[in-house]
Amino acid sequence: MKFDLPWKDLDGNIYSYIDVKNRKNYVNYIAWFLTILFALIGFFTVYRIGLFIALVLFLTLVYKRYVVVTSRGLEIFYNIFISKSYEIWDWEDIYALTYANDYDYKDLKIIYFTKGDITKRFYFKSEDLQGIISLAKSKSKKIKIFDAAKNKSFIKN
Numbered sequence: 001m002k003f004d005l006p007w008k009d010l011d012g013n014i015y016s017y018i019d020v021k022n023r024k025n026y027v028n029y030i031a032w033f034l035t036i037l038f039a040l041i042g043f044f045t046v047y048r049i050g051l052f053i054a055l056v057l058f059l060t061l062v063y064k065r066y067v068v069v070t071s072r073g074l075e076i077f078y079n080i081f082i083s084k085s086y087e088i089w090d091w092e093d094i095y096a097l098t099y100a101n102d103y104d105y106k107d108l109k110i111i112y113f114t115k116g117d118i119t120k121r122f123y124f125k126s127e128d129l130q131g132i133i134s135l136a137k138s139k140s141k142k143i144k145i146f147d148a149a150k151n152k153s154f155i156k157n
Helices: 025-044 049-062 126-139
Strands: 064-070 073-080 083-090 096-101 108-115 118-125 144-147
Touching: 025 049, 096 126, 108 126, 118 126, 126 144
Parallel strands: 096 144
Antiparallel strands: 064 073, 073 083, 096 108, 108 118
């Protein structure tokens, strides 16, 4: 199934996030096995809930998320086999951008995007951080940039 990402024809820098929550291969095999098992249980027994569990597990396995930072803002594209969803946070709507180090992944930075009451966390390469910050400052004058290490007094535990 081929599809084009919404930012395919966009000029300028495109910073892609790094997915650090990848499943290990054996987890995928076990999940596919359980999907088939629940589907069989749903078909051949009186426990029809197995079909629902199999469907939810199947959709979880085929779910894919693409996140980039572009000149338009934070763009998130969800592909769930049966549907697609596209969400964009314009730079003018983003209130704050907070970045922090991650102790498990030394070469990655965590960037928190805050829009109203919603905050989303994504991992980016360390070398992309300054490009994202300069892009944010150039596109929105009101955006606040925070370094989590320097502003710990504002961060709740």
